[in-house]
Amino acid sequence: MRVCVIGNSHVGMLIKSLAEVPQDDLTCLFFAASGVGPDAFVIDGNGVLTTGDPRICRQFGLFNMPTTVDLAACDLIVIVAMTATLFHVKPLLGEHLVYGWPGFQALAGAMENPCGSALPQPILSEAAFVAGLPAHIRISLACRFVVEIRKRLAVPILIVREPAPSEALFDHLGKHPFLRRIARSGDLLAAAVALAQAHKLAFAGVDGLQVLVQPDVTLTPQGLTARAYRTGAVRLNVRFAQPVTDMIHVNAGYGGLVWQQIRAAGAQLPSAIPLNSRNLPDPG
Secondary structure, eight states, X not given: OEEEEEESGGGHHHHHHHHHSOOTXXXXXXXXXXXXXXXXXXXXXXXXXXXXXXXXXXHHHXXXXXXXXXXXXXXXXXXXXXXXXXXXXXXXXXTOEETTSHXXXXXXXXXXXXTOOOOSSOEEOHHHHHHTSHHHHHTSHXXXXXXXXXXXXXXXXXXXXXXXXXXXXXXXXXXXXXXXXXXXXXXXXXXXXXXXXXXXXXXXXXXXXXXXXXXXXXXXXXXXXXXXXXXXXXXXXXXXXXXXXXXXXXXXXXXXXXXXXXXXXXXHSOSOOOOOGGGSOOOO
16 A cells, blocks of 8 residues: 655654554655645645745755656645644634533533622533534645645545643643643533544545544543653654654654554445535635
8 A cells, every 4th residue: 555644744754654564565755744734835736745945945854755756646645733723722722612522511500609700701502512613624734735636636534633642731730720720620621522523524525535543542531642652753854753742742662553544444435526616625
């Protein structure tokens, strides 16, 4: 199977996994850049993906990645991260309570007490919360790649979302106070479910595409990534592990689980995919 993996620094988990456990039946081409990802690219009418951006080309040279990939010759395209994450829920969840969620329930319970105070934030329904998220997905680089690929090619596409933050965020109290707060309240898990629903909504019109979910075995009851998958976390330069303060990258063990998902999902996606640009999300 010939696979093109497009993404940002989170692609490192897949590269490191292949380095540790080679998979001889896979031919993998990586098109990944740190930061937002390879945001300067062109896909021509024949499905050839290329970049001439000097910054991206320098990175590709460092990591021995090609600057040109024939996507039409691939059996599967995997887009890693580059889409909305739990960090994107802060504008909504930082200023609102979601009706029925644990954070709301805790404060509503206080209101029933004569000594309780009024709710300090406006209330949103869960449906309204979910409806506010697809806009972040549609303007993402992942969505831009999906649209540009599907306009030209009928190759199956998988999206691998960024892992949930590590449970180790409780070890570093100076970082990510919002995420710690919603993890403690129970709202982080609810927000993660809502974000998964929003991705399904955003890509509902795209044939031959599947958004993968984070493997259950990697998650804590709070919806955080288990500490074991944070140890030895990597970015694109897989020779060096990330510092202990990095809460968002994961290791080769996590990458191996994602490769299992990629294989299983890739085998189930249809090979006959219609090209229909009318149903594609509008990246704005």
